[in-house]
Amino acid sequence: MTFLNRLKLCVMMFLQFFIKGAWFVTLGTFLIHNLKTSGTEVGVAFLTQSIGAIIPPFVIGLIADRYFSAQYVLGVLHLAGAVLLWRASEATAFQGFYLCILLYMILYMPTLALANSICFRQLKNPDKEFPPIRVFGTFGWVVAGVTIGWLGWEQSGQLNLTFKMAAVASGAVGLLSFILPKTPPLKKGEKGGLGQILGLDAIRLLKNRSYLVFFLASIALCIPLSFYYSFTNPFLNEIGMQSAAGKQSLGQISELLFMVLMPFFFVRLGVKKMLALGMLAWFLRYIFFAYGDVYANYWMLIAGIVLHGICFDFFFVIGQIYTDKQADIRFRSSAQGLITLATYGIGMMIGSLISGVIIDAWKRPNGSHDWTTIWMIPSAIAGIVLILFLLLFREGKVKEQAVPTLKTV
Known part of the structure; x- marks a missing residue:
């Protein structure tokens, strides 16, 4: 290129x-x-x-x-x-x-x-x-x-x-x-059954047990992700962190760093270990939030924010690469749509619906919240997903597929 x-x-x-x-x-x-x-x-x-x-x-x-x-x-x-x-x-x-x-x-x-x-x-x-x-x-x-x-x-x-x-x-x-x-x-002009016409070829990926495990893990992991996107800023402000929004930008800086380092880690760790590290980071992040404060344990809050680079890059970006490798070259656009459906669609929707209920359930009479209990819930979800993923996922080898030569503009 x-x-x-x-x-x-x-x-x-x-x-x-x-x-x-x-x-x-x-x-x-x-x-x-x-x-x-x-x-x-x-x-x-x-x-x-x-x-x-x-x-x-x-x-x-x-x-x-x-x-x-x-x-x-x-x-x-x-x-x-x-x-x-x-x-x-x-x-x-x-x-x-x-x-x-x-x-x-x-x-x-x-x-x-x-x-x-x-x-x-x-x-x-x-x-x-x-x-x-x-x-x-x-x-x-x-x-x-x-x-x-x-x-x-x-x-x-x-x-x-x-x-x-x-x-x-x-x-x-x-x-x-x-x-x-x-x-x-890549499928222009092809004839096929109703499934092919509707673009359901990508669903064939779910016949692969390991990809199905990854797909379900993506849905489950986006439930705790909703907690982070929706309630981290209110949490940090409530416990007294100064310039909370500015501190949260450290997460994006971390994301930039780990994105650059990703090829180095990918060669040495492979798909399964990198996905697992991403899940582990989600588990640890919420532990840090649960027990962090603006006094002696301030470092836990900062660590939880900085972990965003591993949380996002090692799971979501690697998941996109893994999906591209598993999909047939003829329906890779549909396959990327499939993983978007799992994460930002089903997973985030479930998380958005239940996170607010949990926040309200642990709201104290004075208007504050029992954040330790609240953050332990998404941490537990991430921990369970990690254990099941390690037990059920098998990386295997991907058969290389020839991609048609493309003319560039």
């Missing part, structure tokens, strides 16, 4: 995650302060991510596998998304905002799998070549957060501008997509 095409993929990844980092982190604050919503409405808004991750990625993966080049599908989705984000920025009531953001997430979530698929199709050795490209996505998320803080939109009540900023970025990656390396459908 040429340097120019590699640069295009890096910019694509940067913008792909800059978009979400520009508005998703401050979504709750925007809804409560700008649209005067209730906590329940905030939860409903966050659930749009799971709704967008359940069916759409699989369907869009089918389209990219069978009918249209993946880079063109990606471009159309982001251009349409730019319009919806701009409309969301101008909403004055929750109902209008919710409709825009629901439609947007239905379009955006499939782009995560498409972006991965486009990269994997161009790379000869994804184990080593994908992490240095994917790291630009994390960098984009960090830049978005730093930009919002630097401009002071939270303090000035101008968080509606985050959606405009994200809309501009979405339009930019939409246009960029049309000059990305060509990624034509």
